[in-house]
Amino acid sequence: MSVTTRTHRPRRTLTRAATLGVVLAGGTLLLPAPAAVAEVAPQAKLTVQAPASVGFAGQPVEFTETISNPTAETAGYHLHLDTTSGPGTPSDAIVIDYKDPADGAWKSVPLEFTTDGTAHYGGMLPSDITVPAGGSTTLKLRIGAPMGRPHHGAGNGGLDSIDLRSAVSAADGSHVTLDQSTRTIGVESISTSLARVPATAVAGGAPIEFDAVLANPTPSDYVNVGNVLFVDPHATVQVRRTDGSWSKLAQVLPSEPGGRPGVYLEGRDSSIRTRTTTTTRVRVSFDATTPAGDIELSPCVFVNEVEDRPFLGTTMCVRGATVKVTAAAATQSPVPAPSATAPTTAAPSAAAPTAPSSAAPATATRPPSEAPAASDGQLAETGAGRAPALLAAGASLLTAGGGALWLARRRRSA
Incomplete structure (x- = not known):
C-alpha cells in the first residue's frame, strides 16, 4: 500500500488584548502591548544517515535513521519509506530491510510498487517505534538495488540513482507527517x-598470457557472480592458481544456439567484497586447426544468473581485446638452415610485442551468445529464445580500465 502524507506545519497561537486601547483621563491613548506569538514545539525530529551510493545488482548497504522525541512524554511513531527511480525499473529492483530490535534479525520492509513514468516503492515499518520522553531511537536499515531475486535473471531497464524519502508520523493513525527527509543515493x-593482452598468437603455438581484472569500487558486496571470458571454440583457457599451478577451465555453451562458448574465471557463483579488486592470470592457446584471422576475447560479468541457463542474468560487459591468430608453424615456409661457414642469426619471434587492451578505442560489445545488438538509443528484444541486449536504453556508461562499461538489464520472459 502506497503511503499518502500531508505536510504538517507548526501551529501559531496568537494572543491579543481585549480592547484596542484605553483613553486616560488626560486624553492620552494607551495602546495595548504587542501581540504575543507562541510556537508549538515540534513533536518529532528525523535524522537520516543514508549511504552515498549502492552497487547495481549488489547486496544492500546499511544505514541509520534516528527519531527524536522532544516532548515530555513517551511517544509512539511510524516510519514511512518511499523510493523513486528512473523509468523502466522493474518491480523487484529495490529492497529495503530493517533490523528488528526484538530478535536482531534483518527483515524486509513490505514495499508496494507503482509507476507513472517513474518507479515508486513505498512502505512502512510494520512495528510502532517507541521513543522515550526527551530521548531518541536509532533504527538500523539497509537499502539495495539487487535487480531481482537470486538466480532470477535480470530486469529490463536500470537506474542511475535512487531518491529515498523518509517520513515520521504519530502512531495514532493520523498519518500526519511530523518530520521528513529526502536523500539521493547514487548507483555504481x-x-x-583485460590487461596486457598480446596482439598476436600462433595456431598450435605457445599460449599467450594476460590479466583479467574484476573490480568492485561500490559499497555493496556481490554474490552469485559469474566473471566470464568468451573465447573461440578452438581455444584452451587456463588460470593460474594461488600455488602457481595452471588449471584448465571447461568451456560452457550459451543457452542460445550459435553463440561462442565462455569460461568462468572464478566459478559460476563466486563473490567479491566491497572495495576490492581480483586479478586472475589467464593463459590462452589456440589449436593447430584454428583459422587464421582476428579473434575476440570478450569479458562479461553476470549476476544472479538463471540456474539452468548460462549467461542469462544482470549483465555488465566491456570491450575486450582482439588477437590476430596466424597459421600454424607447419604451414609456414621453413626457415633455411644456416650455412656451415656463415655466422648464425636468431630467427624472428612469432609473437608481436604486447600492448594493453585498453589502448584500443572504447566501444561496446555484446556477449558472443547474442544476436546483433540494437542501434544506439534503442532497446533490443530480450526473453527466452532471444539474445540479451547490452546496448539497452538508459544503461549507465562507466569507465573501467580504459574501456567503456555498458550495463544491460534483462528480464526472463514469463
Missing part, C-alpha cells in the same frame, strides 16, 4: 577488464 557498478 562492478567492472571487468
Whole structure:
C-alpha cells in the first residue's frame, strides 16, 4: 500500500488584548502591548544517515535513521519509506530491510510498487517505534538495488540513482507527517577488464598470457557472480592458481544456439567484497586447426544468473581485446638452415610485442551468445529464445580500465 502524507506545519497561537486601547483621563491613548506569538514545539525530529551510493545488482548497504522525541512524554511513531527511480525499473529492483530490535534479525520492509513514468516503492515499518520522553531511537536499515531475486535473471531497464524519502508520523493513525527527509543515493557498478593482452598468437603455438581484472569500487558486496571470458571454440583457457599451478577451465555453451562458448574465471557463483579488486592470470592457446584471422576475447560479468541457463542474468560487459591468430608453424615456409661457414642469426619471434587492451578505442560489445545488438538509443528484444541486449536504453556508461562499461538489464520472459 502506497503511503499518502500531508505536510504538517507548526501551529501559531496568537494572543491579543481585549480592547484596542484605553483613553486616560488626560486624553492620552494607551495602546495595548504587542501581540504575543507562541510556537508549538515540534513533536518529532528525523535524522537520516543514508549511504552515498549502492552497487547495481549488489547486496544492500546499511544505514541509520534516528527519531527524536522532544516532548515530555513517551511517544509512539511510524516510519514511512518511499523510493523513486528512473523509468523502466522493474518491480523487484529495490529492497529495503530493517533490523528488528526484538530478535536482531534483518527483515524486509513490505514495499508496494507503482509507476507513472517513474518507479515508486513505498512502505512502512510494520512495528510502532517507541521513543522515550526527551530521548531518541536509532533504527538500523539497509537499502539495495539487487535487480531481482537470486538466480532470477535480470530486469529490463536500470537506474542511475535512487531518491529515498523518509517520513515520521504519530502512531495514532493520523498519518500526519511530523518530520521528513529526502536523500539521493547514487548507483555504481562492478567492472571487468583485460590487461596486457598480446596482439598476436600462433595456431598450435605457445599460449599467450594476460590479466583479467574484476573490480568492485561500490559499497555493496556481490554474490552469485559469474566473471566470464568468451573465447573461440578452438581455444584452451587456463588460470593460474594461488600455488602457481595452471588449471584448465571447461568451456560452457550459451543457452542460445550459435553463440561462442565462455569460461568462468572464478566459478559460476563466486563473490567479491566491497572495495576490492581480483586479478586472475589467464593463459590462452589456440589449436593447430584454428583459422587464421582476428579473434575476440570478450569479458562479461553476470549476476544472479538463471540456474539452468548460462549467461542469462544482470549483465555488465566491456570491450575486450582482439588477437590476430596466424597459421600454424607447419604451414609456414621453413626457415633455411644456416650455412656451415656463415655466422648464425636468431630467427624472428612469432609473437608481436604486447600492448594493453585498453589502448584500443572504447566501444561496446555484446556477449558472443547474442544476436546483433540494437542501434544506439534503442532497446533490443530480450526473453527466452532471444539474445540479451547490452546496448539497452538508459544503461549507465562507466569507465573501467580504459574501456567503456555498458550495463544491460534483462528480464526472463514469463
